Amino acid sequence: MHNSLARNIILDIDSYKNDHGNMLPANTEYIFSTIVPRRGNRYTNIVKSMGPQYVIREYLSQRVEPWMLDEAEQELREQGFTFERERWEYIIAKYDGYLPLEIRAVPEGMFIPVGVATVTLVNTDPKCAWLTTYIETMFQRVCWKMTTVASLSADLYRYLDDMMEKHCGVRGKVNFHLHNFGSRGADSYESDILAGMAHLAAGFNGTDCAQANRNIKHYYNTQKAYGMSVSASEHSVMCTWSNSETLDDLPAVEMMINLLREKVARGDSFPIVSIVGDTYDIYRLSRDYIGGIYKQEIIELGKHGAKVVVRPDSGDPLTMCVEVIKILMEQFGYTVNKFGYKVLPPYIGVIQGDGINNDSIRHIVARLDRARISLENIVFGMGSGLTHDAGRDEFSFSMKATALFDGKEWQDLLKRPISDLKKQSLKGHVTTYIDAAGNIFSDRIEAKAQAGVRDLMETLYCNGKILKEYTFDEVLAFNSQQQLPLK
Numbered sequence: 158m159h160n161s162l163a164r165n166i167i168l169d170i171d172s173y174k175n176d177h178g179n180m181l182p183a184n185t186e187y188i189f190s191t192i193v194p195r196r197g198n199r200y201t202n203i204v205k206s207m208g209p210q211y212v213i214r215e216y217l218s219q220r221v222e223p224w225m226l227d228e229a230e231q232e233l234r235e236q237g238f239t240f241e242r243e244r245w246e247y248i249i250a251k252y253d254g255y256l257p258l259e260i261r262a263v264p265e266g267m268f269i270p271v272g273v274a275t276v277t278l279v280n281t282d283p284k285c286a287w288l289t290t291y292i293e294t295m296f297q298r299v300c301w302k303m304t305t306v307a308s309l310s311a312d313l314y315r316y317l318d319d320m321m322e323k324h325c326g327v328r329g330k331v332n333f334h335l336h337n338f339g340s341r342g343a344d345s346y347e348s349d350i351l352a353g354m355a356h357l358a359a360g361f362n363g364t365d366c367a368q369a370n371r372n373i374k375h376y377y378n379t380q381k382a383y384g385m386s387v388s389a390s391e392h393s394v395m396c397t398w399s400n401s402e403t404l405d406d407l408p409a410v411e412m413m414i415n416l417l418r419e420k421v422a423r424g425d426s427f428p429i430v431s432i433v434g435d436t437y438d439i440y441r442l443s444r445d446y447i448g449g450i451y452k453q454e455i456i457e458l459g460k461h462g463a464k465v466v467v468r469p470d471s472g473d474p475l476t477m478c479v480e481v482i483k484i485l486m487e488q489f490g491y492t493v494n495k496f497g498y499k500v501l502p503p504y505i506g507v508i509q510g511d512g513i514n515n516d517s518i519r520h521i522v523a524r525l526d527r528a529r530i531s532l533e534n535i536v537f538g539m540g541s542g543l544t545h546d547a548g549r550d551e552f553s554f555s556m557k558a559t560a561l562f563d564g565k566e567w568q569d570l571l572k573r574p575i576s577d578l579k580k581q582s583l584k585g586h587v588t589t590y591i592d593a594a595g596n597i598f599s600d601r602i603e604a605k606a607q608a609g610v611r612d613l614m615e616t617l618y619c620n621g622k623i624l625k626e627y628t629f630d631e632v633l634a635f636n637s638q639q640q641l642p643l644k
Contacts, residue, residue, distance in 0.1 A: 166219050166256075167229040167245060169295045175238045178287025186283035187562035190290055191583050191599070192276040192300055194269075194552035200316075200515065204552055205307040205635070206275040207355050208300035209262040210626060213618045214376050216295050220254030220621075221245055247284060255621025257282040258289065261614040263589055266358055266632030268311070271552060273599040274589050274614075276300060278556075281620055283564075293556045301554035302348060303355040305547050309515055310335065310359030311636065317532065320522050324498045324531040334536045335518075336363035336386075338510050339544030352544040357383045358629070360636040363536070377629035388416060389431035389468070396436060404437040410446045414454060414465075421461045428463040431508055434481070435471045443467055443481050447505075448488025456489075459504025466506045466536075474512030475520050481507050482525075482534050498531035507535045514542030557582035589613045 181188070194204050226249075230240040248254060262276045269275055278296070280288045317331040337356045343349035353366030354373050364384035373383055390413055398409035413432045420428040434442040447455065447467060455465050467485065469477045482501070491499045509521065518537050525532060559582055561568045572582040587599045593609035602612075617625045 164219065165225045165228055166216065166221060166295075167225050168232055169216070170291060171294050172233070172236050172238065174291050174294065175233055175240065177290060178241065178244070181286060182561075182563070184563045185286045185561055186564050187280055187560075188286045188289040188558050189277065189279045189560040189562075189567075189586050190293070190556055190558045191274040191587060192278075192297065192554065192556045193274050193583060193599075194271045194301075194304065194554050195581075196553045196579055197271045198515075198551055200519075201308065201312040202271050203268050203308070203312070204271060204275075204304050205311045205359065206263050206267050206269050206300075207265060207303035207307045207358060207632075208351075209260060209276055209296075209617055210265050211303065211351070211354075211376050212296050212299045213260065213623055214626075215299075217256060217258070217260070217292075217618055218621075218623065221248055221256070222254060223249065244285070244287070251282070252620060256288060256292070257285050257620050258292070258618065259616060259620075260618040261588070261616050263613045264615065264631070264635070265627040266307075266635045267613070268635055269589070270597055273597060274583060274587060275304070276556075277588065277614065286561075290556075290558055297549070297554060297556050299351060301549045301552070302351045303358075304554070305549070305551050306352045306355035306543060307358045308552065309543065309547055310356045310361060313515065313518065314360050314636070316519065317522070320526065321532050323526075324496060325494055325500075325533055326496060331532075332361055333363040333385075334532070335361050336508070336510070336536060336538040337361070337366050337369075337384075337543060338513075338538035338540040339542075340366050340368075342541030343544040348544065353384070356543060358632050360633060363538075365538075373629050377632065378626060379629050381629070383629060383633075385427070387427055387429040387431055387466075388420070389466075390433050392433060392436050392470075395433060399436060406436045406442060407446055407450070409436070410442065410451065414451050417458055417463050417465065418454075421458055421463050428458070428461065429466060430464075431466040431468050433468045433470050435469055439469050439472070439477070439481065440484065443484045444488060448485060452488060455504055456502075459502065464504050464506060466508050468508045468510060470511045472511075474509060474517055475524065477511075478507050478509035478521060478535060479524055479528065479530065482530055493529075494531065496531075498529050499534075500531045501534045508538055509535060510538030510540065513537050513539045514546060517542075553579065555580070555582070559583045560586040 226245050233240045259279050259281050278289050280286050317334050318328055321331050322328050340349045350368050350372050353369030365386050369384045370382045395406050395409040398412050399406040413430050417430045469481050485505055489502050489505050491501055494500055558570050567586045569585045571584040574580050585601050588602045589599045590610050591597050591613050615625050
């Protein structure tokens with residue numbers, strides 16, 4: 158029996174949206190709105206635009222049905238509003254319940270400078286001017302979330318890629334260097350999905366979001382898997398093999414080495430195990446167990462492509478992982494590459510997942526750089542810093558009405574608060590262009606008929622029909638094809 162509550166598109170709003178249609182001037186026929194990331198964060202002024210395809214597939218493909226009106230009338234009345242039932246009866250009668258809107262957007266996954274429109278929305282029926290801003294809640298919620306996660310991950314990919322090139326002279330080697338650990342720290346079931354897809358859209362392949370691949374297949378028209386993981390222990394597993402009186406996790410380490418041995422014997426494609434090391438004593442586990450008792454077996458398994466990864470999970474994240482790397486170097490030795498950086502043998506490494514966010518990961522890599530320790534020795538896992546902590550204000554996402562058609566002509570609309578000019582909206586009936594030099598900007602739809610300037614936006618949805626979709630490979634292609642400055 159399926160007990161979930163059916164989604165009511167009429168109620169997927171901020172409640173005050175119910176009354177805004179009655180506040181518009183009487184001659185209003187069309188309201189035109191834009192979604193804009195208004196400013197960058199401390200590291201980048203470039204965003205990777207994501208989300209419209211999910212909104213359209215998941216939300217706008219749903220028809221308004223009569224039962225929704227009955228429920229919405231009761232719910233909104235109980236909140237103190239008067240429900241405008243005739244609006245929705247009109248949409249059901251004329252459009253079979255599909256929303257009379259036109260949605261245009263820049264290509265899904267494209268890199269866009271902050272301050273320009275990623276999405277535009279306008280009603281297609283003059284009786285439904287209220288509808289454009291009515292759907293702001295559902296549209297913004299997805300676009301800011303997916304764009305923010307994809308942008309943070311893409312910026313970290315660029316940063317790690319740059320540092321990897323500095324440390325070993327190779328680019329395109331960091332696709333497993335930022336692993337998504339954030340599912341349990343996500344705000345909700347759906348937030349986990351949105352963040353999981355967006356992280357992989359940045360070009361990383363490491364994820365523990367088990368929902369990411371299946372949702373990419375559904376929403377981005379593919380059968381390919383883009384996210385992968387490895388066998389890793391958690392504290393509950395380590396504790397079940399350990400003695401809480403003696404505080405000794407040696408049996409747990411032995412169990413993980415046995416697992417690695419089985420992987421090699423089976424011929425697994427990824428014979429890797431990640432061992433959480435701080436259940437009791439991270440130093441003892443790294444030096445005496447991994448680098449002592451099981452050192453020789455790890456070396457032998459390494460000849461068959463196997464690898465043991467040690468995961469510290471407490472202490473100061475800025476220093477702990479560097480300490481563990483140094484211990485492993487003492488036990489297993491290291492080489493110095495031609496760039497002057499120390500490199501562990503390929504069968505041993507470290508993953509730092511505790512305390513990782515957009516700031517700490519850069520501080521750790523800077524410490525590694527000063528110590529002449531190569532980034533090759535470590536990968537990172539990011540939890541809530543990826544899926545939860547960065548909110549709508551990370552890139553100051555907003556959706557604002559920027560033009561009104563009064564039956565005769567388009568009138569410009571503008572928000573420009575004297576108390577915070579960074580919150581200024583775009584103005585007018587606009588789209589987003591790219592010129593011959595690759596500059597991306599928003600300007601009036603009527604303004605750019607000149608050679609060398611191309612409208613980037615495409616119509617994705619109109620009156621219930623999906624007119625354009627992207628594959629996930631097309632989303633990923635922008636990571637390598639499009640070269641925009643970081644600032």
